[in-house]
Amino acid sequence: MEEEEHHGCNFHEMELDDRILKAIAKQGWEKPTLIQEKAIPLLLEGKDVLIRARTGSGKTGAFAIPAIQKILNSKSVAREQAVKCLILAPSKELCHQIYTNILQLTIKCSREVTCVDISAPVDLSAQQSLLTERPDIVVATPSRALAHLKAGNIDLKKSLEVLIIDEADLVFSFGYEDELKQILRFLPRIYQATLASATLSEDVLNLKKLVLHNAVTLKLEESELAPATQLSHYHLAAEEEDKAAILYALLKLHLIRGKTVIFVNSVDRCYRLKLFLEQFGIPTCVLNSELPANVRCHSVNQYNNGVYDIIIASDEKALEEPHEVKEPKKKSKRKKDKESGVSRGIDFQYVSNVINFDFPLDVNSYIHRAGRTARGTNQGTALSFVSIKERPLMQEVEEFLQKSCGDNGNILKAYQFKLEQVEGFRYRAKDAWRAVTRIAVREARLKEIKQEILNSQKLKSYFVDNPRDLQTLRHDKALHTVKIQPHLADVPDYIVPAALKQLSRVGISRKKNRLGNSRNKLAGVSKAKAKYEAKKANPLKSMEFFGFKKRKTS
Numbered sequence: 001m002e003e004e005e006h007h008g009c010n011f012h013e014m015e016l017d018d019r020i021l022k023a024i025a026k027q028g029w030e031k032p033t034l035i036q037e038k039a040i041p042l043l044l045e046g047k048d049v050l051i052r053a054r055t056g057s058g059k060t061g062a063f064a065i066p067a068i069q070k071i072l073n074s075k076s077v078a079r080e081q082a083v084k085c086l087i088l089a090p091s092k093e094l095c096h097q098i099y100t101n102i103l104q105l106t107i108k109c110s111r112e113v114t115c116v117d118i119s120a121p122v123d124l125s126a127q128q129s130l131l132t133e134r135p136d137i138v139v140a141t142p143s144r145a146l147a148h149l150k151a152g153n154i155d156l157k158k159s160l161e162v163l164i165i166d167e168a169d170l171v172f173s174f175g176y177e178d179e180l181k182q183i184l185r186f187l188p189r190i191y192q193a194t195l196a197s198a199t200l201s202e203d204v205l206n207l208k209k210l211v212l213h214n215a216v217t218l219k220l221e222e223s224e225l226a227p228a229t230q231l232s233h234y235h236l237a238a239e240e241e242d243k244a245a246i247l248y249a250l251l252k253l254h255l256i257r258g259k260t261v262i263f264v265n266s267v268d269r270c271y272r273l274k275l276f277l278e279q280f281g282i283p284t285c286v287l288n289s290e291l292p293a294n295v296r297c298h299s300v301n302q303y304n305n306g307v308y309d310i311i312i313a314s315d316e317k318a319l320e321e322p323h324e325v326k327e328p329k330k331k332s333k334r335k336k337d338k339e340s341g342v343s344r345g346i347d348f349q350y351v352s353n354v355i356n357f358d359f360p361l362d363v364n365s366y367i368h369r370a371g372r373t374a375r376g377t378n379q380g381t382a383l384s385f386v387s388i389k390e391r392p393l394m395q396e397v398e399e400f401l402q403k404s405c406g407d408n409g410n411i412l413k414a415y416q417f418k419l420e421q422v423e424g425f426r427y428r429a430k431d432a433w434r435a436v437t438r439i440a441v442r443e444a445r446l447k448e449i450k451q452e453i454l455n456s457q458k459l460k461s462y463f464v465d466n467p468r469d470l471q472t473l474r475h476d477k478a479l480h481t482v483k484i485q486p487h488l489a490d491v492p493d494y495i496v497p498a499a500l501k502q503l504s505r506v507g508i509s510r511k512k513n514r515l516g517n518s519r520n521k522l523a524g525v526s527k528a529k530a531k532y533e534a535k536k537a538n539p540l541k542s543m544e545f546f547g548f549k550k551r552k553t554s
Ligand SMILES: Nc1ncnc2c1ncn2[C@@H]1O[C@H](COP(=O)(O)OP(=O)(O)OP(=O)(O)O)[C@@H](O)[C@H]1O
Pocket: 028, 029, 030, 031, 032, 033, 036, 053, 054, 055, 056, 057, 058, 059, 060, 061, 197, 198, 344, 345, 346, 347, 349, 371, 375, 376, 377
């Protein structure tokens, strides 16, 4: 089944319970997204559905709303408490996000519909009590679900009505095939199943055969990314030695406005960039697979609430130090978390810009990175730094964008960046980048993990009693493994390009006001949203002042 038309129907026309409608309204969702419009009625009819829709298109709502409706329906007939819906997702972050979404959607019926997330890597016995209550919805990674099923902590044989697998394309690649097959043995013969995925890979089709029966495939004929009217793509030619200088200039001159996610290709480079920006007084928060899962969730929550403006994330597919390692690679001894899809599927909210500091290693990865912005109905920009070596990868992305956006215009626009105009920045950046030695990076990596583990374990019980203090726990503190020279935090007038002097002054004074109001940042999503709304018109607009004009790609 392939659909293109968006009839603009309303949630009220979907025969949903009033309590769900109220919760949807509270979320500020005025209309269903295209995938919600198509999927919700089919799922309410009881069909098995394979949902293929672009990243950020609202798939969570598409499968969660009918599941909640179904539970409310069955409760109106029999009040027996049992697990009726199992939602599997390949990472703890995703589980946490789905769980949060469900809490929001059940806010008006939280007594009738209960939900637990059992993806946290704690002792099974610690979660047993949550499961003895037999919550209506259980969210888990496949390995956690299987462990509890084997331990006899959940029994789904009689009660399960709905099975949902989110980010289905990742389930096999994260190594869950075996676990999933085993889980199926614990399920009843008949249940409704949904798979949600941003791509229709071979893995998804295999999973479909395994899990779905007579399924409807909802493959929306839309691009895998938001349309060009919503998401703008730019590339900027930059060699390794200049990337850092350009980023520093863009950030300090406030040419990049609004919340930003910067992607790099390895955990080391996360810290390298953090330590580099730290020297210029630019705080950032890192997200990578080595950090404890609850820290990652907390960081993303705070980012979504407007506490931080910049997250540096490493891609899980990435290589270690792709530009620098010359010897054969040794296997990292440090434990990486199989269940951490650091950025895949994560709903970073109100992100104005995605910056590919390192160009992604394939088209899929570009799609997933760029999909962190322009989510739902919001605007966004993806800016990629591209070295000569990375040009072939960029061409692949360009071809993909051209094909998927279906017109002959240039979707991936180039910025001609006049590096000579920011010579002062380049000069400072060179020293600062050099100061970030391998040892400093290693120390930072260890220090952060130690700090975060300490925060997350020793202070856990303290934070349970003092949840407000948890809000003030920040993940963007300086790591200080590189010596800070305070003067570097300022931008002396003489290094600001003439065309930008006026603009950057405005930017800097605005920043001062912002800092004065930093407490407000803790106030939550509405502030973050307001800030986003103020800047959304064109977060990279001011780049044009820079003496580089938009030009067509060759
Ligand atoms: N009907 C709607 N109207 C406006 N915003 C919506 C609507 N439905 C969902 N959203 C918002 O869109 C964003 C993306 O939703 P969601 O995370 O469900 O997307 P997704 O398709 O699952 O993306 P991914 O594949 O990356 O996980 C969320 O911030 C969500 O609150």
